[in-house]
Amino acid sequence: MSRLFYVIGNPIEHSLSPVIHAAFAQKTGLDIFYEKRLFDVKDFAGQLRRLLASEPVCGANVTVPFKREAYQVCTTISERARLAGAVNTLSFQKDGGVFGDNTDGIGFVNDLKRLYGGKLSEARVLLLGAGGAARGLLAVLPTCVRAVTVANRTEAKAFDLAAAFGVCASSLEDAKNGTWEIVVNATSASLSGAVPAVDPGVFARSQLCYDLMYARTATPFMQAAQSAGCPNVYDGLGMLVEQAAESFQLWNEIRPPVESVLAALRAPH
Ligand code: NDP
Numbered sequence: 001m002s003r004l005f006y007v008i009g010n011p012i013e014h015s016l017s018p019v020i021h022a023a024f025a026q027k028t029g030l031d032i033f034y035e036k037r038l039f040d041v042k043d044f045a046g047q048l049r050r051l052l053a054s055e056p057v058c059g060a061n062v063t064v065p066f067k068r069e070a071y072q073v074c075t076t077i078s079e080r081a082r083l084a085g086a087v088n089t090l091s092f093q094k095d096g097g098v099f100g101d102n103t104d105g106i107g108f109v110n111d112l113k114r115l116y117g118g119k120l121s122e123a124r125v126l127l128l129g130a131g132g133a134a135r136g137l138l139a140v141l142p143t144c145v146r147a148v149t150v151a152n153r154t155e156a157k158a159f160d161l162a163a164a165f166g167v168c169a170s171s172l173e174d175a176k177n178g179t180w181e182i183v184v185n186a187t188s189a190s191l192s193g194a195v196p197a198v199d200p201g202v203f204a205r206s207q208l209c210y211d212l213m214y215a216r217t218a219t220p221f222m223q224a225a226q227s228a229g230c231p232n233v234y235d236g237l238g239m240l241v242e243q244a245a246e247s248f249q250l251w252n253e254i255r256p257p258v259e260s261v262l263a264a265l266r267a268p269h
Contacts, residue, residue: 002033004056005251008048008070009063012036016265017061020244023264024256032252044069052092059251060090061244067102067132074100083139083165086132089247101250104133105140107243108184108212108236110258112144115234116208118181122146123207126175128196129186130157133212137186138165145182151175153187153196172197183225185211190219203228212236238262 007017013036021034037060039047044066051057062070067086071077074087077100081087087100113120123145127134130152138161142148148167152158155171162169170178176199183206187196190213203209209225214237218226225233241262248256 002031003058003252005032005034005059005061006037006051006057007034007061007063008037008039008044008066010039010041010065012038012063015063016240017063017244019265020241020261021248023261024245024248027260028252028254028256030252030254039066041065045073048073057092059092059247061247062088062090064132071100074098076100078102080105080139084132084136086135088136088243089250091251101247102136102139103243103246103250104136104239105138106246107241108137108239109140109144110242110245111234111236111238112182112208112210114238115210115232116182117232118207120144123181124179125149125182125184126151126170126178126180126198126202126206127184127186128152128172128198129188130154130161131186131188134161134186137184138167142167149175149178149180151196151198175199175202178202179205181207183209183230185209185213185219185221188213190215190221193220195220195224200224200228203230206230208232208234210234210236212239214240237265241265 025032070087075097081100081102084102089101091099124147127150150158150162151170151172159169203225209230211219211221214235222233245258
């Protein structure tokens with residue numbers, strides 16, 4: 001019988017995770033069933049309890065807006081999930097225990113390692129945003145790079161987050177005076193066609209700009225970075241596949257191939 005997995009969110013229709021996990025399963029020869037599951041925004045824990053009572057689910061990915069609620073239902077969590085305060089990967093154990101992990105940060109770093117030509121440990125990173133995705137990145141990123149500075153539209157959130165993770169903070173306005181090799185957009189601004197209000201000179205002086213959002217065409221942030229002259233501009237599809245690979249490995253104890261699955265997703269169809 002296939003091992004059963006879900007990705008839970010609201011909305012969930014747009015999720016590419018079933019396609020990614022099906023490709024991983026095909027390439028590793030494993031028999032898994034992985035599908036989307038829409039949960040009502042109210043009572044994540046209750047809906048999860050009923051799902052587990054009715055189906056033999058091995059694991060689940062959790063996406064917007066449930067990563068905090070997923071954290072609450074865990075009986076044990078990884079250190080990086082504890083730091084992030086959010087869980088995107090649940091493993092259901094035979095004794096009823098629930099292990100929670102957060103693979104967003106390591107997924108992002110793995111993608112960055114592939115994309116950044118320089119020495120990542122020497123790079124300074126400007127992290128735009130102070131929401132859930134920024135927290136996930138901060139649970140892993142500071143140990144992999146030279147320095148991280150957080151900047152956010154609501155300034156106080158950036159300063160609070162930076163203090164919690166022992167990194168620097170800046171206002172978006174003051175960022176115009178700084179230089180960072182890597183600029184990361186961990187805001188949801190691209191969803192509304194907006195770009196965080198950073199001086200274009202910040203993009204121009206950087207080596208790499210990365211939008212966590214992904215789309216068939218360049219996001220508004222990617223367009224702004226390209227127009228300013230940043231030589232390397234990427235979306236977050238690689239991070240999505242990398243974080244999925246981490247979850248797949250955790251559940252199935254086998255590392256799936258990332259490059260070929262990512263290339264297939266990027267191919268025009
Ligand atoms: P949250 O809602 O938790 O946080 C949103 C953040 O974006 C806040 O810092 C908010 O600032 C900022 N923001 C929103 N609109 C604007 C704007 N117009 N200008 C400037 N800042 C803005 O979202 P998440 O952190 O969960 O997600 C952020 C993004 O990351 C999403 O696009 C999501 O799709 C993407 N993501 C991608 C992943 C991947 O695998 N590629 C994984 C996880 C997330 P303020 O505090 O001022 O409101």
